[in-house]
Every structure is written in C-alpha cells, then in structure tokens.
Amino acid sequence: MSYVVDFKNVSTAGLESSPVAEALAGLRANEARYFMNKYEHAFTVVPASESQESLDYVNRILKEERGIAFAAKPLETSRFQVEGILFTYVFYEDGLSLNVMYTVDDAKKRAVGFKLSEGMEVPKELEEKFKFARQKSKLAGTIRGSYFVIKGEY
Secondary structure, three states, X not given: OOXXXXXXXXXXXXXXXXXXHHHHHHHHHHHHHHHXXXXXXXXXXXXXXXXXXXXXXXXHHXXXXXXXXXXXXXXXXXXXXXXXXXXXXXXXXXXXXXXXEEEOOOOOXXXXXXXXXXXXXXXXOOOOOOOOEEEEEOOOEEEEEEEEEOOOOO
C-alpha cells in the first residue's frame, strides 16, 4: 500500500523497525519537502515487499557499476519521473537512503546518491570507498551524503 510522505507532520510509519527510525523518517520527509518545493510532486513510498522491480533496478546498477550489494533490509521504495528525470529511492532499515537519478533523454545527469541518517554508522559496503559531506536539515538533523556517476545504460 502506498503512502504519501507528510513533511509537516513527520511520521515513522513504515520505518519502525529501524534503530534510527526517527532520523530516517526525517530524512524521508526532507526528500518529500524537496520534491514538493522543486517539482510540486507528492513523494509517495511503497513497502519494499511490494516493489521488487524497483529493488532489482537499484541492485543491478549498484552491482554493475560498483560491485555493491547491501546487507541491510530495504523497508520502502519510491519510483517516479519528473521533468525527464527518473528517480528511484530505497530506504533501508539501517538508516541509509539511496537514490538513483537517471535522466531519460540526456546521459549527463545520471548518478546514485547515498544519504546516511543521523546516528547511523557508514555501511561496511561504503567504507573506504566514499567520502561523505555533511549538511544540516531541520527535518533530518545532520545528513551525511555521497554519490557516484552512473556510466552504463539502465
């Protein structure tokens, strides 16, 4: 069942099993606010158990581009297209938020982004491979983020 993320009244719905559920909910709300402000798009998530196609897509890109396979359990996904850009999000139980930004008509803007919820450790799959920049968010506290550019066609 899908759920439109409310960034005014942050809820941990769907994320309760995460040890950093509140921070992850803030991170998810932060993304929802961004998409509403920039694109007037309501950020909607579905349980990972109902979105195998999105998980397969993300896992294929991670494996083929960087040899990454996360051990953490995916809790929710979101997949949508705005202004010629396909976005796919996965929110993991350990507090990781991953997004794939894939321009449909232009190969210039294609990347995988990682955001770490406040209070979580860097996942072992990303240690030593990525440097994380910090940013402050009213909804999510301190977010650590990194990314890599997608080279292949997906």
